[in-house]
């Protein structure tokens with residue numbers, strides 16, 4: 001696609017979970033590159049390891065083996081503190097269940113990452129307001145999350161993900177809790193953000209949602225496939 | 241800046257669970273209140289005990305014959321010898337036992353119609369008793385017992401304040417006659433109310449001790465106080481008193497009499513009050529520790545309730561240190577608020593107690609500061625474990641909690 005160096009580069013990533021004495025391998029040597037400015041969907045069935053992959057990309061978790069390079073930085077061996085900084089500066093998260101703090105207003109939720117970025121309060125307010133405007137919720141700034149619809153809550157969550165101006169937006173089933181029309185609105189926002197230059201990696205098990213992306217990769221039982229590889233797999237050709 | 245927003249966040253979390261926060265705080269409030277009240281009340285009481293003891297004169301010793309088979313008591317002449325020792329200001333023997341008082345309407349105008357008979361303590365003392373022991377009270381009416389009364393064994397008496405009120409109300413009976421064991425005694429004075437440690441005079445009728453020995457057969461005094469001219473030479477004076485005692489008791493074994501320096505008694509009292517204070521403070525500290533455990537318990541509950549929130553904050557870039565700080569601040573706010581309320585209540589309680597018990601209330605800012613520091617320490621100490629648990633939480637597990 002592009003000759004630029006990838007912004008996200010995974011090489012032979014493995015991850016297994018310990019359950020008592022047993023090891024459950026979840027990711028089996030995943031190699032995955034995302035160029036800056038791409039909008040990639042990771043599509044796969046439940047339990048295939050999508051969230052596990054996203055946690056690793058989002059520096060919420062560390063792989064058992066393999067190398068992960070984020071921009072120019074090798075993530076392996078970073079301290080917890082450094083990982084927290086990466087999450088704060090470089091990555092915006094959007095979750096299936098929105099994950100807004102229930103007792104504080106929309107704008108205060110949006111301001112949260114800026115507290116951890118040690119931005120002064122006046123600037124926090126201004127920047128959070130700008131992000132709320134961007135997702136069309138400036139008039140709901142003082143509403144509590146429960147005073148917002150699901151779609152509005154997810155837009156607040158997107159504003160929060162964007163407020164530190166990260167290069168990457170990571171979304172795990174961002175439309176999973178929304179109806180199709182509202183989900184499509186969210187996808188519109190993702191597309192326009194992507195056009196502004198933000199790299200988007202979105203995880204979903206929904207083909208229709210995945211198709212909003214410029215590229216789709218497939219994950220099955222902890223292995224990653226390109227569209228062509230996936231369609232070549234026995235019995236999957238029809239579905240793809 | 242960052243600190244401020246963390247505090248604001250903690251306050252709103254605590255407000256959201258106001259009832260729970262208050263109940264948790266109650267433990268600290270009770271702990272700090274009791275520590276402060278006990279310390280201030282204890283200090284106040286100790287101070288006034290010391291005040292009164294040393295007001296009585298720390299510069300004295302009490303001589304007592306224990307083995308009255310060796311010697312039943314000291315004679316007038318022997319007491320005079322003690323009084324003449326170098327460095328001795330005077331001696332104060334005291335006899336005391338209950339006797340029948342009879343008030344005849346024709347002899348005295350008491351509160352009662354007809355003959356009134358009552359058993360009361362009769363105290364035999366000398367003039368020195370009045371000049372030394374009741375000097376801060378003085379006489380309400382008439383005069384006290386004079387050296388002549390002692391020398392000539394006159395049948396006179398002085399009424400203690402309470403006894404006088406119970407027999408006469410407000411009437412001054414000076415010059416009238418009261419019968420003690422059927423002996424007519426002229427009332428020569430009424431004492432003002434004694435306050436302090438030794439208030440036994442208030443309920444007594446007081447006569448010259450020589451009269452008590454001879455007329456009322458109360459026996460020779462086997463105990464008396466020696467007052468030193470200056471407390472600095474107590475040891476030398478006590479040595480002289482000891483010598484005289486030994487020779488008067490024909491060098492009977494050392495157990496047959498004792499000489500107790502009141503300075504030592506004061507020291508002993510101080511040791512005891514310190515001990516009691518220490519014990520009370522210990523109990524209060526236990527209360528505070530219980531309060532601290534309450535905080536720890538609540539914070540542990542809070543941390544597990546807010547697992548998802550912690551996970552989210554971590555995902556948004558909160559470092560472990562920041563999470564630790566947030567929960568620590570919550571614990572400290574509870575304990576410090578509790579401490580402030582506790583200090584106020586404790587001071588209030590000791591002020592009320594000072595009015596009830598009658599010592600002087602003093603506000604000691606150092607005690608208050610220490611109490612606050614202590615509550616702060618409790619918050620940090622007991623908040624640390626839950627806060628560390630929150631800080632160490634794995635963000636994925638935490639996010640999954642929803």
Ligand SMILES: Nc1ncnc2c1ncn2[C@@H]1O[C@H](COP(=O)(O)OP(=O)(O)OP(=O)(O)O)[C@@H](O)[C@H]1O
Nearest residue numbers: 017018024026045046047048049050051052053205
């Ligand atoms: N903490 C864990 N301990 C043990 N096993 C785990 C843990 N987290 C995930 N797994 C297992 O790893 C596998 C992949 O989980 P993951 O959450 O990545 O799936 P997913 O593709 O996101 O599924 P879904 O679409 O349902 O969200 C599952 O079989 C799951 O049971």
Ligand SMILES: [Mg+2]
Nearest residue numbers: 050051052172
């Ligand atoms: Mg998942």
